[in-house]
Amino acid sequence: MATTKKRSECPISCSLDVWGDKWSLLIIRDLMILKQCTYGDFLKSDEKIATNILAARLLMLEENGIISKSNHPDSKAKVLYKLTLKGIDLLPLMIEINLWADKYSILPADRKSILEEIKKDKEGFIKNAKSELKKVI
Amino acid sequence: MATTKKRSECPISCSLDVWGDKWSLLIIRDLMILKQCTYGDFLKSDEKIATNILAARLLMLEENGIISKSNHPDSKAKVLYKLTLKGIDLLPLMIEINLWADKYSILPADRKSILEEIKKDKEGFIKNAKSELKKVI
DNA sequence: ATTTGTACTTGCAAAACGCAAGCAAATTTA
DNA sequence: TAAATTTGCTTGCGTTTTGCAAGTACAAAT
Numbered sequence: 001m002a003t004t005k006k007r008s009e010c011p012i013s014c015s016l017d018v019w020g021d022k023w024s025l026l027i028i029r030d031l032m033i034l035k036q037c038t039y040g041d042f043l044k045s046d047e048k049i050a051t052n053i054l055a056a057r058l059l060m061l062e063e064n065g066i067i068s069k070s071n072h073p074d075s076k077a078k079v080l081y082k083l084t085l086k087g088i089d090l091l092p093l094m095i096e097i098n099l100w101a102d103k104y105s106i107l108p109a110d111r112k113s114i115l116e117e118i119k120k121d122k123e124g125f126i127k128n129a130k131s132e133l134k135k136v137i
Numbered sequence: 138m139a140t141t142k143k144r145s146e147c148p149i150s151c152s153l154d155v156w157g158d159k160w161s162l163l164i165i166r167d168l169m170i171l172k173q174c175t176y177g178d179f180l181k182s183d184e185k186i187a188t189n190i191l192a193a194r195l196l197m198l199e200e201n202g203i204i205s206k207s208n209h210p211d212s213k214a215k216v217l218y219k220l221t222l223k224g225i226d227l228l229p230l231m232i233e234i235n236l237w238a239d240k241y242s243i244l245p246a247d248r249k250s251i252l253e254e255i256k257k258d259k260e261g262f263i264k265n266a267k268s269e270l271k272k273v274i
Numbered sequence: 275a276t277t278t279g280t281a282c283t284t285g286c287a288a289a290a291c292g293c294a295a296g297c298a299a300a301t302t303t304a
Numbered sequence: 305t306a307a308a309t310t311t312g313c314t315t316g317c318g319t320t321t322t323g324c325a326a327g328t329a330c331a332a333a334t
Binding site for chain 4: 278
């Protein structure tokens with residue numbers, strides 16, 4: 001897979017060139033929630049991504065420095081995917097998506113309770129969540 | 138165009154179902170910068186969206202309550218597209234994308250200067266920009 | 275030694291994309 | 305006032321991407 005050509009110099013456009021498809025942010029979401037995922041973990045998510053699409057997205061996200069692969073401590077057959085610093089820095093963006101969705105649609109109860117926590121102290125939540133994610137890098 | 142089926146109840150996934158493709162956020166970007174756009178204005182953007190894709194996205198964004206169409210004051214041949222409140226509320230997200238891009242890539246000079254302003258007072262910038270956008274609704 | 279688990283790859287049909295051309299109504303120009 | 309241009313799309317069609325199912329290679333468990 002060659003490097004995708006960028007459509008313009010616009011930061012929004014360039015960002016979308018990296019993670020602006022239907023699946024990448026869901027992969028990143030899983031990593032933000034679970035901290036570390038195996039290939040199989042991603043497949044378990046509700047959206048049911050196809051295995052070939054998952055493989056392609058993981059490769060592209062890795063090529064773009066958003067995620068990294070590492071050995072699973074328990075087994076040589078497993079692979080651990082994690083967010084890089086660059087990936088972790090997408091957390092504020094992810095939170096804004098949640099806040100927007102919260103304003104215009106009905107969220108599942110578990111998400112709703114986290115959102116309430118975020119709304120009380122957004123900066124504090126981000127700082128804490130980022131530091132949790134950095135622990136496993 | 139029928140209503141797109143949602144892949145899960147996840148707020149991230151549902152949001153992506155609405156604007157999570159390669160073009161929608163660029164259309165929204167144009168509207169945030171220009172406040173109001175004609176069909177032709179969108180076509181002028183650097184990324185060179187195809188006319189059929191543009192028409193499809195505008196319809197889908199309108200169906201999802203992100204943008205609205207109105208008559209152009211100068212001409213019956215022209216159409217004015219604007220952001221709705223729901224669309225305007227994507228501004229914080231758009232800003233976070235810019236901040237992320239600023240951190241990990243080189244921005245064009247004009248964007249860079251706005252970003253510096255945003256970094257000084259993010260909340261103030263958002264409040265002001267939102268109110269500017271609401272003026273033309 | 276055989277079965278199961280894990281991380282992918284491959285084949286193929288269906289859908290989406292992207293380019294070019296076409297079109298109807300409004301507007302401008304001659 | 306007739307012709308040309310602008311504007312906002314639509315249509316056809318070849319190319320690319322997606323998505324489902326099946327297959328494969330290696331590790332691990334039985």
